[in-house]
Structures are given as structure tokens and as C-alpha cells.
Amino acid sequence: MEASSGFLKKMIKCSLIEEGTAKPYKSGAHRKSLPEWDRDRCIKCGVCYIYCPDAAVYRLDDGFFDVENQKCKGCGICHSECWFGVISMVEER
Amino acid sequence: MDKFSLFVPNFLPCREYFDPGNNNACPGCGLALGVRHVYKAADKAMEKALWENISDTKFFGIKTNPSLLKIKQKKNELIICLDNEAGGSLRDALKKQMPGMAVAEGFKYVATACPSYPFDLYDKVKKALDTEGKSYIHILCPCPEGWQFDPENSVKAGFSAVETLAFPLYEAVCGFYTLTVKTAKPKKLSDYITIQGRFSGVTDSEIAEAGAIVDKEYSKLLEKIQSSYSYTFETTGKVY
Numbered sequence: 001m002e003a004s005s006g007f008l009k010k011m012i013k014c015s016l017i018e019e020g021t022a023k024p025y026k027s028g029a030h031r032k033s034l035p036e037w038d039r040d041r042c043i044k045c046g047v048c049y050i051y052c053p054d055a056a057v058y059r060l061d062d063g064f065f066d067v068e069n070q071k072c073k074g075c076g077i078c079h080s081e082c083w084f085g086v087i088s089m090v091e092e093r
Numbered sequence: 094m095d096k097f098s099l100f101v102p103n104f105l106p107c108r109e110y111f112d113p114g115n116n117n118a119c120p121g122c123g124l125a126l127g128v129r130h131v132y133k134a135a136d137k138a139m140e141k142a143l144w145e146n147i148s149d150t151k152f153f154g155i156k157t158n159p160s161l162l163k164i165k166q167k168k169n170e171l172i173i174c175l176d177n178e179a180g181g182s183l184r185d186a187l188k189k190q191m192p193g194m195a196v197a198e199g200f201k202y203v204a205t206a207c208p209s210y211p212f213d214l215y216d217k218v219k220k221a222l223d224t225e226g227k228s229y230i231h232i233l234c235p236c237p238e239g240w241q242f243d244p245e246n247s248v249k250a251g252f253s254a255v256e257t258l259a260f261p262l263y264e265a266v267c268g269f270y271t272l273t274v275k276t277a278k279p280k281k282l283s284d285y286i287t288i289q290g291r292f293s294g295v296t297d298s299e300i301a302e303a304g305a306i307v308d309k310e311y312s313k314l315l316e317k318i319q320s321s322y323s324y325t326f327e328t329t330g331k332v333y
């Protein structure tokens with residue numbers, strides 16, 4: 001039961017005491033790392049944009065892509081799907 | 094090589110209807126990615142159509158656990174099943190009965206899709222919304238938490254499911270089947286099973302058994318495709 005009690009303690013820590021939903025809580029806040037683009041090698045294909053489950057990647061005016069910090073959950077799909085390895089996941093602090 | 098079709102993401106409409114701030118999906122959620130592309134494809138239907146969550150209803154007389162989404166328009170009705178295979182055994186994961194049942198029930202347009210193939214998914218939702226009558230789309234959504242793999246492999250898991258023939262992508266228009274994503278060289282089924290932590294207890298003999306199920310299901314599908322092909326060819330003289 002050790003493992004499950006540890007798990008429970010963790011879950012109790014993240015319970016919402018106020019009424020309502022989890023809407024106002026930015027899920028991007030607990031990610032570990034954030035993608036970073038190496039502009040020199042990017043061919044502007046848009047694969048990173050299309051596979052982001054949280055629609056966090058957006059196109060800049062010059063055709064390159066960047067991430068919206070508030071939305072990204074740090075899953076790393078953009079990093080693993082870009083064929084040229086343009087995106088690296090950089091740990092935050 | 095078929096990955097090269099992915100060069101055109103820039104042609105997709107860039108309007109986003111999906112608000113990630115309003116969901117608490119885990120990182121790398123295949124379901125979120127699927128819904129995002131469904132919304133993108135639905136485009137104008139987003140505002141006019143009636144959206145309903147019918148997850149708890151009985152569908153085809155069986156109790157369903159996947160999430161079902163209903164888009165109701167004036168002329169048609171689209172039911173989308175977002176299947177993350179929650180709680181299913183290996184057998185359940187490989188035998189998908191819902192699309193077949195939908196065809197038998199007389200749905201005009203039935204298709205299977207996966208968010209790893211966003212263009213395929215996009216086309217199918219568009220087609221379904223243009224079809225008069227009822228349509229059904231079954232979307233396989235890799236779930237990093239439930240299937241127990243690294244979130245960054247979420248899209249790869251979808252590729253793997255299709256490439257190992259565990260989840261072939263096809264559509265059935267008025268009961269006539271066609272494969273939409275063709276797999277020239279299928280990969281071994283064990284590739285798909287071993288990347289998932291949820292099947293870590295599966296033995297080799299069980300994998301062999303599962304392989305037999307997949308082969309059987311796929312040959313059944315090929316038979317259906319073959320017969321619909323020859324039927325349309327004989328009756329209309331056209332190759333679609």
C-alpha cells in the first residue's frame with residue numbers, strides 16, 4: 001500500500017478546494033521543458049505546427065514557427081516529429 | 094516515403110477553434126490532437142451545427158466507453174468516436190467492431206482515422222459533413238498515460254498502429270470500402286505492442302495470437318474492398 005498512499009498524498013495536494021472547474025489553471029505551468037527552434041535549419045514545413053496537441057505552435061510573419069509559453073505542455077511531440085531535428089527541448093530553470 | 098505528403102501543412106486553414114486552455118488534457122494527448130483537427134475540418138459547421146456529447150448513451154445496442162461526439166446539421170448527422178482504448182485488453186484493442194456495425198446499420202459514410210495522419214482525418218471529416226444522412230468516424234487516439242509510453246511518441250504510436258495493420262485506415266461510402274492509407278510493407282505487430290507499457294505483461298505466444306487476429310481482420314477488410322471494387326466496376330464501368 002506504500003505506493004498508493006504516496007500517490008494519494010500527491011493527489012490531495014492538487015485538489016481544488018473552490019467550487020468550479022480547473023479552467024482557470026494554466027496547465028502549461030507544470031511542464032518540464034520548452035521547445036526551442038534553430039532557425040538556420042528549419043525549412044518552414046509546418047509539421048511541428050500540425051502535430052501540437054495544444055495548438056501552442058504558431059506561425060510568425062516570416063514563416064518560421066514559435067511556441068506560446070502559456071499553452072505548451074512540454075510534451076515534446078514537435079521535437080520528435082521534426083525531421084531535421086530543428087527543435088530542442090530546453091529545460092526551464 | 095508517404096511522409097512527404099506532410100510537406101503541405103501550410104495549406105491547411107490556420108484558424109484554430111481549439112482552446113487548450115479549456116481542457117486539462119495530459120501532455121501529448123492524442124485525443125486533444127484529434128479533436129483539434131476535427132474542429133479545424135468542421136470549420137464553418139462549428140458555429141451552425143449542434144454539438145453533443147453522447148458518451149453515456151448506448152450505441153448500436155452496446156455500452157460504449159469511448160467518448161462520442163455528435164455533430165448535427167440540417168441535412169446530416171456525424172458521430173465521431175474518440176477511442177483511446179481505455180481499459181481494453183489486447184484483443185479489444187485489435188478488434189474494432191464499431192465501424193463494421195455502423196456500415197451494417199446503414200450509415201452512409203463510415204471511416205477510421207488517426208490524428209497521426211492529419212490530412213486523412215481532415216478529408217474524412219470534410220467528406221462526412223458533406224454527405225447527406227448519417228455518418229460515423231472512428232478515431233484512434235494514442236493516450237500516453239493509458240498506453241504508458243513517452244508523451245513525445247504519441248504521434249509515432251499512431252503511425253505504428255497503422256503501419257503494423259493493427260488499425261488500418263479505410264472508408265466506406267454507402268457500404269463500398271476503400272483503403273485511404275496504403276501500407277506497402279507492414280511492420281511486425283510486436284513493434285506496436287512493445288512500445289506500450291500497458292502490454293508489458295503480454296507473452297510471446299499472446300503476441301503471435303494477436304498477430305493472427307490482425308491478419309484475419311485485415312484479410313476480411315481486403316475481401317470487402319475487393320468485392321466493393323469489382324461491384325462498382327461491373328455496374329458502372331468506372332474505377333473509383
Ligand code: SF4
Nearest residue numbers: 042043045046048082
Ligand atoms: S517541423 Fe522542423 S523543419 Fe518543419 S517547420 Fe517545424 S521546426 Fe521547421
Ligand code: SF4
Nearest residue numbers: 052072073075076078
Ligand atoms: S512540446 Fe508539445 S505542447 Fe509544447 S509546442 Fe511542442 S508539441 Fe506543442
